[in-house]
Amino acid sequence: MKPKTKYIPLLLGLAVALGIVIGGKLNFTDTSDRLFTTNSKKDKLNRLIDYIDYEYVDDVNTDSIVDVTVNGILDNLDPHSTYIPKSDLERVTNNMKGDFVGIGVNFYTYNDTVTVIRPLAGGPSEKAGIKGGDRIIMADGDSIFGKDWSNDDIIHKLQGEKGSRVALTVKRKGIAKLLKFNVKRDVIPIKSVDASYMLTKDLGYIKINRFAESTYKEFKRALNALQAQGATKLALDLRDNPGGFLAIAEQIADEFLENGKLILFTKNKSGKVENSYATKRGDFEEGEVYIMINESSASASEIVAGALQDNDKGTIVGRRSYGKGLVQREMALGDGSAIRLTVSRYYTPTGRSIQRPYDKGNSEAYYKDYFKRLSSGELDHPESVIYADSLKYTTPKGKVVYGGGGIIPDVFVPLNTSMQNETLNYINRLGYIGNFVFGELDKDRSIYEGITPEEFIQSFYISDDIILKFQEYLNFKEDTNLTFVAYHDQIKRMIKAALAEQLFGSDVAAKIFNEDDEMIEEVIMLSQGKTLFDYEKETVKAE
Template identity: 35%
Template sequence: MENQSNDKKYLLISGLIVVVVGSFLGGYFFSRAGYAIETAPLRFTHLNRDQAPQDVNWQILWDTLQAIDKKFVDGPVDQQELLYGAVSGAVASLGDPYSVFMTPQKSQQFQEDLRGEFSGIGAEIGIRQERLMIVSPLDGSPAEKAGLRPLDVILAVDGESAINFSLDEAVGKIRGEKGSTVVLTVLSDGAEEAKDVAIVRDTIVVKSVELDISEKDGNKIAVIKLRRFGEDTKKDLDKAVTDLLKENVKGIILDVRNNPGGFITSAIDVASNWVKDGEVVVSEQFGDGRKDGHRASGVPRLSGIPTVVLINEGSASASEIVAGALRDHELATLIGKKSFGKGSVQELIDLPEGADLKITIAKWLTPDGFNINVEGIEPDIEVDLTSENIDNFEDPQLDRAVEEVLKKM
C-alpha cells in the first residue's frame, strides 16, 4: 500500500531489508540517551542527558563511539560510515530479515527494483530457515539461464561464505556492473553436492504483465503472467483485461509463479478484477492486535470467468495476497506448489540525504484470517515442476491448469 504522503510507503517485498531511532530537526537521536548525531556539520553532540532512560545504559554506545574516534589506529574515522554502521546495527538487533537500513546507494538500488530495472543476475533472494536462498529467478534472466531455481541455497558468493550474510549484504555482493561475472556456490533442492555457478551480470528489465491467448478444444484461454506488483501493474493489467475480454475468452490462468511481490496497492488492484467491490482482499494485523482491512474497489471485470491461479515456491508477498484472496472468496482454484510464505508488511520511510528505512509494521491475513507469513499458501491441487521438466521445456503445472479451466467451463 502506498500512502499518499511523501514520507512513507507500504510494500511487500521478499528481497532487501531497516529501522532508525528517530529523526528530529536535522539530527538523529539515539532514543533520549542525551546525544545526537548532527548532519551539518557531521559530528556527535551531547545534550539532554537528564532525559536518558534508566533501564538502558546508553553510555556504552557513546563510550564506544568516543573510543573509536580517539584510538582507532587507522583514524580519523569516517563519521558518515560510523553513523550508517550504528543505525544498521540497531536494525539488525531486531532479528527481522525484512527490516533494514538502506544507505543512499542501497536505497537507489531498492527503488530500481520496484521500477523493474536494475543491473545484476535477475533473481530475488530471501532467508528461509536461516539459509540464504533463491526465491525466484526472473524469466529470461542470467540467473535462469545459468540454471538457478527457487529454493537453491546460496552457500558462497565469489568464494566468500554466505552463511552469515544478511539480505542486504547478499544483494550488495551479488549485484554488480553489467558484463561482470559473479560465482555463486549453490546447493539445489534435493541435491547432495554443491556446485559453482558462474553468472554474467546484465541489465535486468522486468515486465510487469504479459498476456497470452490460446485456443483449446474450441475455447479461448488467457494466460496472464504477473512478474511483479509495481507502479505500472494496474495500467498494464487493465489493458490485458480489455484485450482478453475483446477476444471473448472462456477461461483465465493467472500465473504468479516466481513473482516475489511489490506494492500492496497493486495486489489489491489485481484482486479487484475478481473480488466484488467492498469485499476484503487482505487485512493487516499489527503488534497491538488491531486489524485493518483492505477492500476491493471498482468493477470486477473478470468475475464469473473460470480462473486458475498458478503458484510455486517463488510466489511471495503480494502474489500470496492475491492467491489467498481469490481462494478464500472461492473465485479460483490454486495449482502448483506451496508458496514462499512472506506475509509481513514493510513501511518505507524516507530519511535525510537519500537514505531509507524499511521496517516491518504488521502481518498480512487472508480474508478468512489465514496468516501467510512463514506457512505460505497451499495449492488446492499440488503439481510438481521438476528439473527434468524444465530441461525438456515441459510445464505440467500449466498443463494441469488448462485442464482445470476446461472442467469449469
C-alpha cells in the same frame, strides 16, 4: 528590582515553553539525573561512533561501521526488515517505481562495448533510428567502452532528466562510417508483466514478475487486450514472484472479487486492525481464474492467491508458496539510505496468517527452507505437506484451508525436475545462453528479416550444430568440460526462447519457454473441465 510590567508576558511565555520542553522529556520512572538527557540507548550508539571517529588510533570509515551496526540490529528482528544503503536506494526505488528516464535500449557489455540487443518499441532510441547490434561507443563526446566502464557507470551516463538530449556515436556492422544520433531521453517503463497471450480460444495468460507501482496499469492493459480476444478465463502466473506493494496486490485481487468482499486485513503492534475490501470496479468478477504459484511466490503474490482462495473464487494451482505474511514500510534514515521495517502482519479473509515461523530470527535456516522442502519430498508429493490442525480455517463454501506457512494450492503440480538441473540453472544464472545467442545473431541479422513471430514459433528449429557450438562456447568460457548431454531438448528451448526475446520481445519468448510447461498444461485441462491426470489416463486407454 522588579521587572518592568511590559516584560512580564514575555517571561511568562518563556516559562511555559520551558515547562513544555521539560514535560516532554519527563518520564516519571526516571531519576532526576536523566531529566535533561536524551534517550540513553541512542546516546550510547552516537557516542561510540563519535569516539571511533575522533579518538581511534587508525583512520576508519565510520559509514561502513554504521551500515554494519544497522544490519546487526535488523538481524535481531525478523527476516524481512532490511537495510538499503545509499548506493543501492536509487536502483531499488526505480525497480519498484516501475520506470526511469533513459534512452530505451536493452544492451549487453559485449567485448567491453555497449551493444544494443534491441531498442524498446516506440522508445527514444528506436525513434532516433538505433537498431539491434549497434555498438554505442561515445555519449556526449565521452568514450564509454573499455574495462573501466561498469554497467552502472554506463547506465548513469545514458540516463538523465526527461526531455534532455544525449549525443550518441554508434558503430554499425557493415558501415565503415560512425553514425551520429541525438536521442531525447524519456520515461522508460520497467516491465512487471513479462507476458500476456491466449493459451486457448477462451483462456488468457498473464505473467507478473513483481508488484511495482506500475504493475496494476500493466496488468489492466493486458487483461483488457485478452478480453478483447475472447478471454473469459484467465491463468495468472505468479510463480517466482517475490511480491512488492501491498496496495497493488489489493487492486489486482479487486478485479476478480465482488463488491464488499474482504481482500485481507492487517494488524499492527498496538492491535489496530485495517480491513481492505473489494470495490465495484472489478472487470473479471464473472470470469474463471487460475492462480499459479510455487515455493518462490511470496508476499503480494500470496495476498492475491489467499484473497481468491478464501473467497472461493477461482483455483490455486501449483505448490505451497513461500510463506511471507509481514508488511514493511520504507523509512528514510536521513543520509540517503533507508530501512524497510516490518510494521504489521497481514491476514487472509478467513483470518489466516501465512507467515512461516522465524523463531530463530534472521537465520540461515529460514532462507534454506526450499532445500528442506526438497529433501522432505514436499515438492514432488502433496501428501508430504505438513498440516497443523490448530491452523485450520474454513471458507464460506466449506473448503478447508490452512495457515502457518504459505498458501497451499487447491491443485498440486510437482516440481519439474528436468528444468531444475543444477547445470542448467548454472548456465542460465551466468547469462551464457543470452550472450551466446547474441553472438550468433550478430553474425548475420538479415537471416531473420521478414520472419513473423508466429512463423518463428512454428517453424524455426534449433539444430544439433547450434548445440555443438554452444558446447564449444561453454568450454571456452569455463575452461572445463561442462556438459548437458541429457538436457539437449531443454537447452534447445532455452536458446530458441533467448533468440525470440532478442528478436521479438518477452511475449514471444514466453510462448516458446512455456511449451510443455506442466503447470500450464494442468491449467488448460482444468479450464476444460478435467485434470492432466484424467487426460493421461484417457491417453493410456486410447493406446
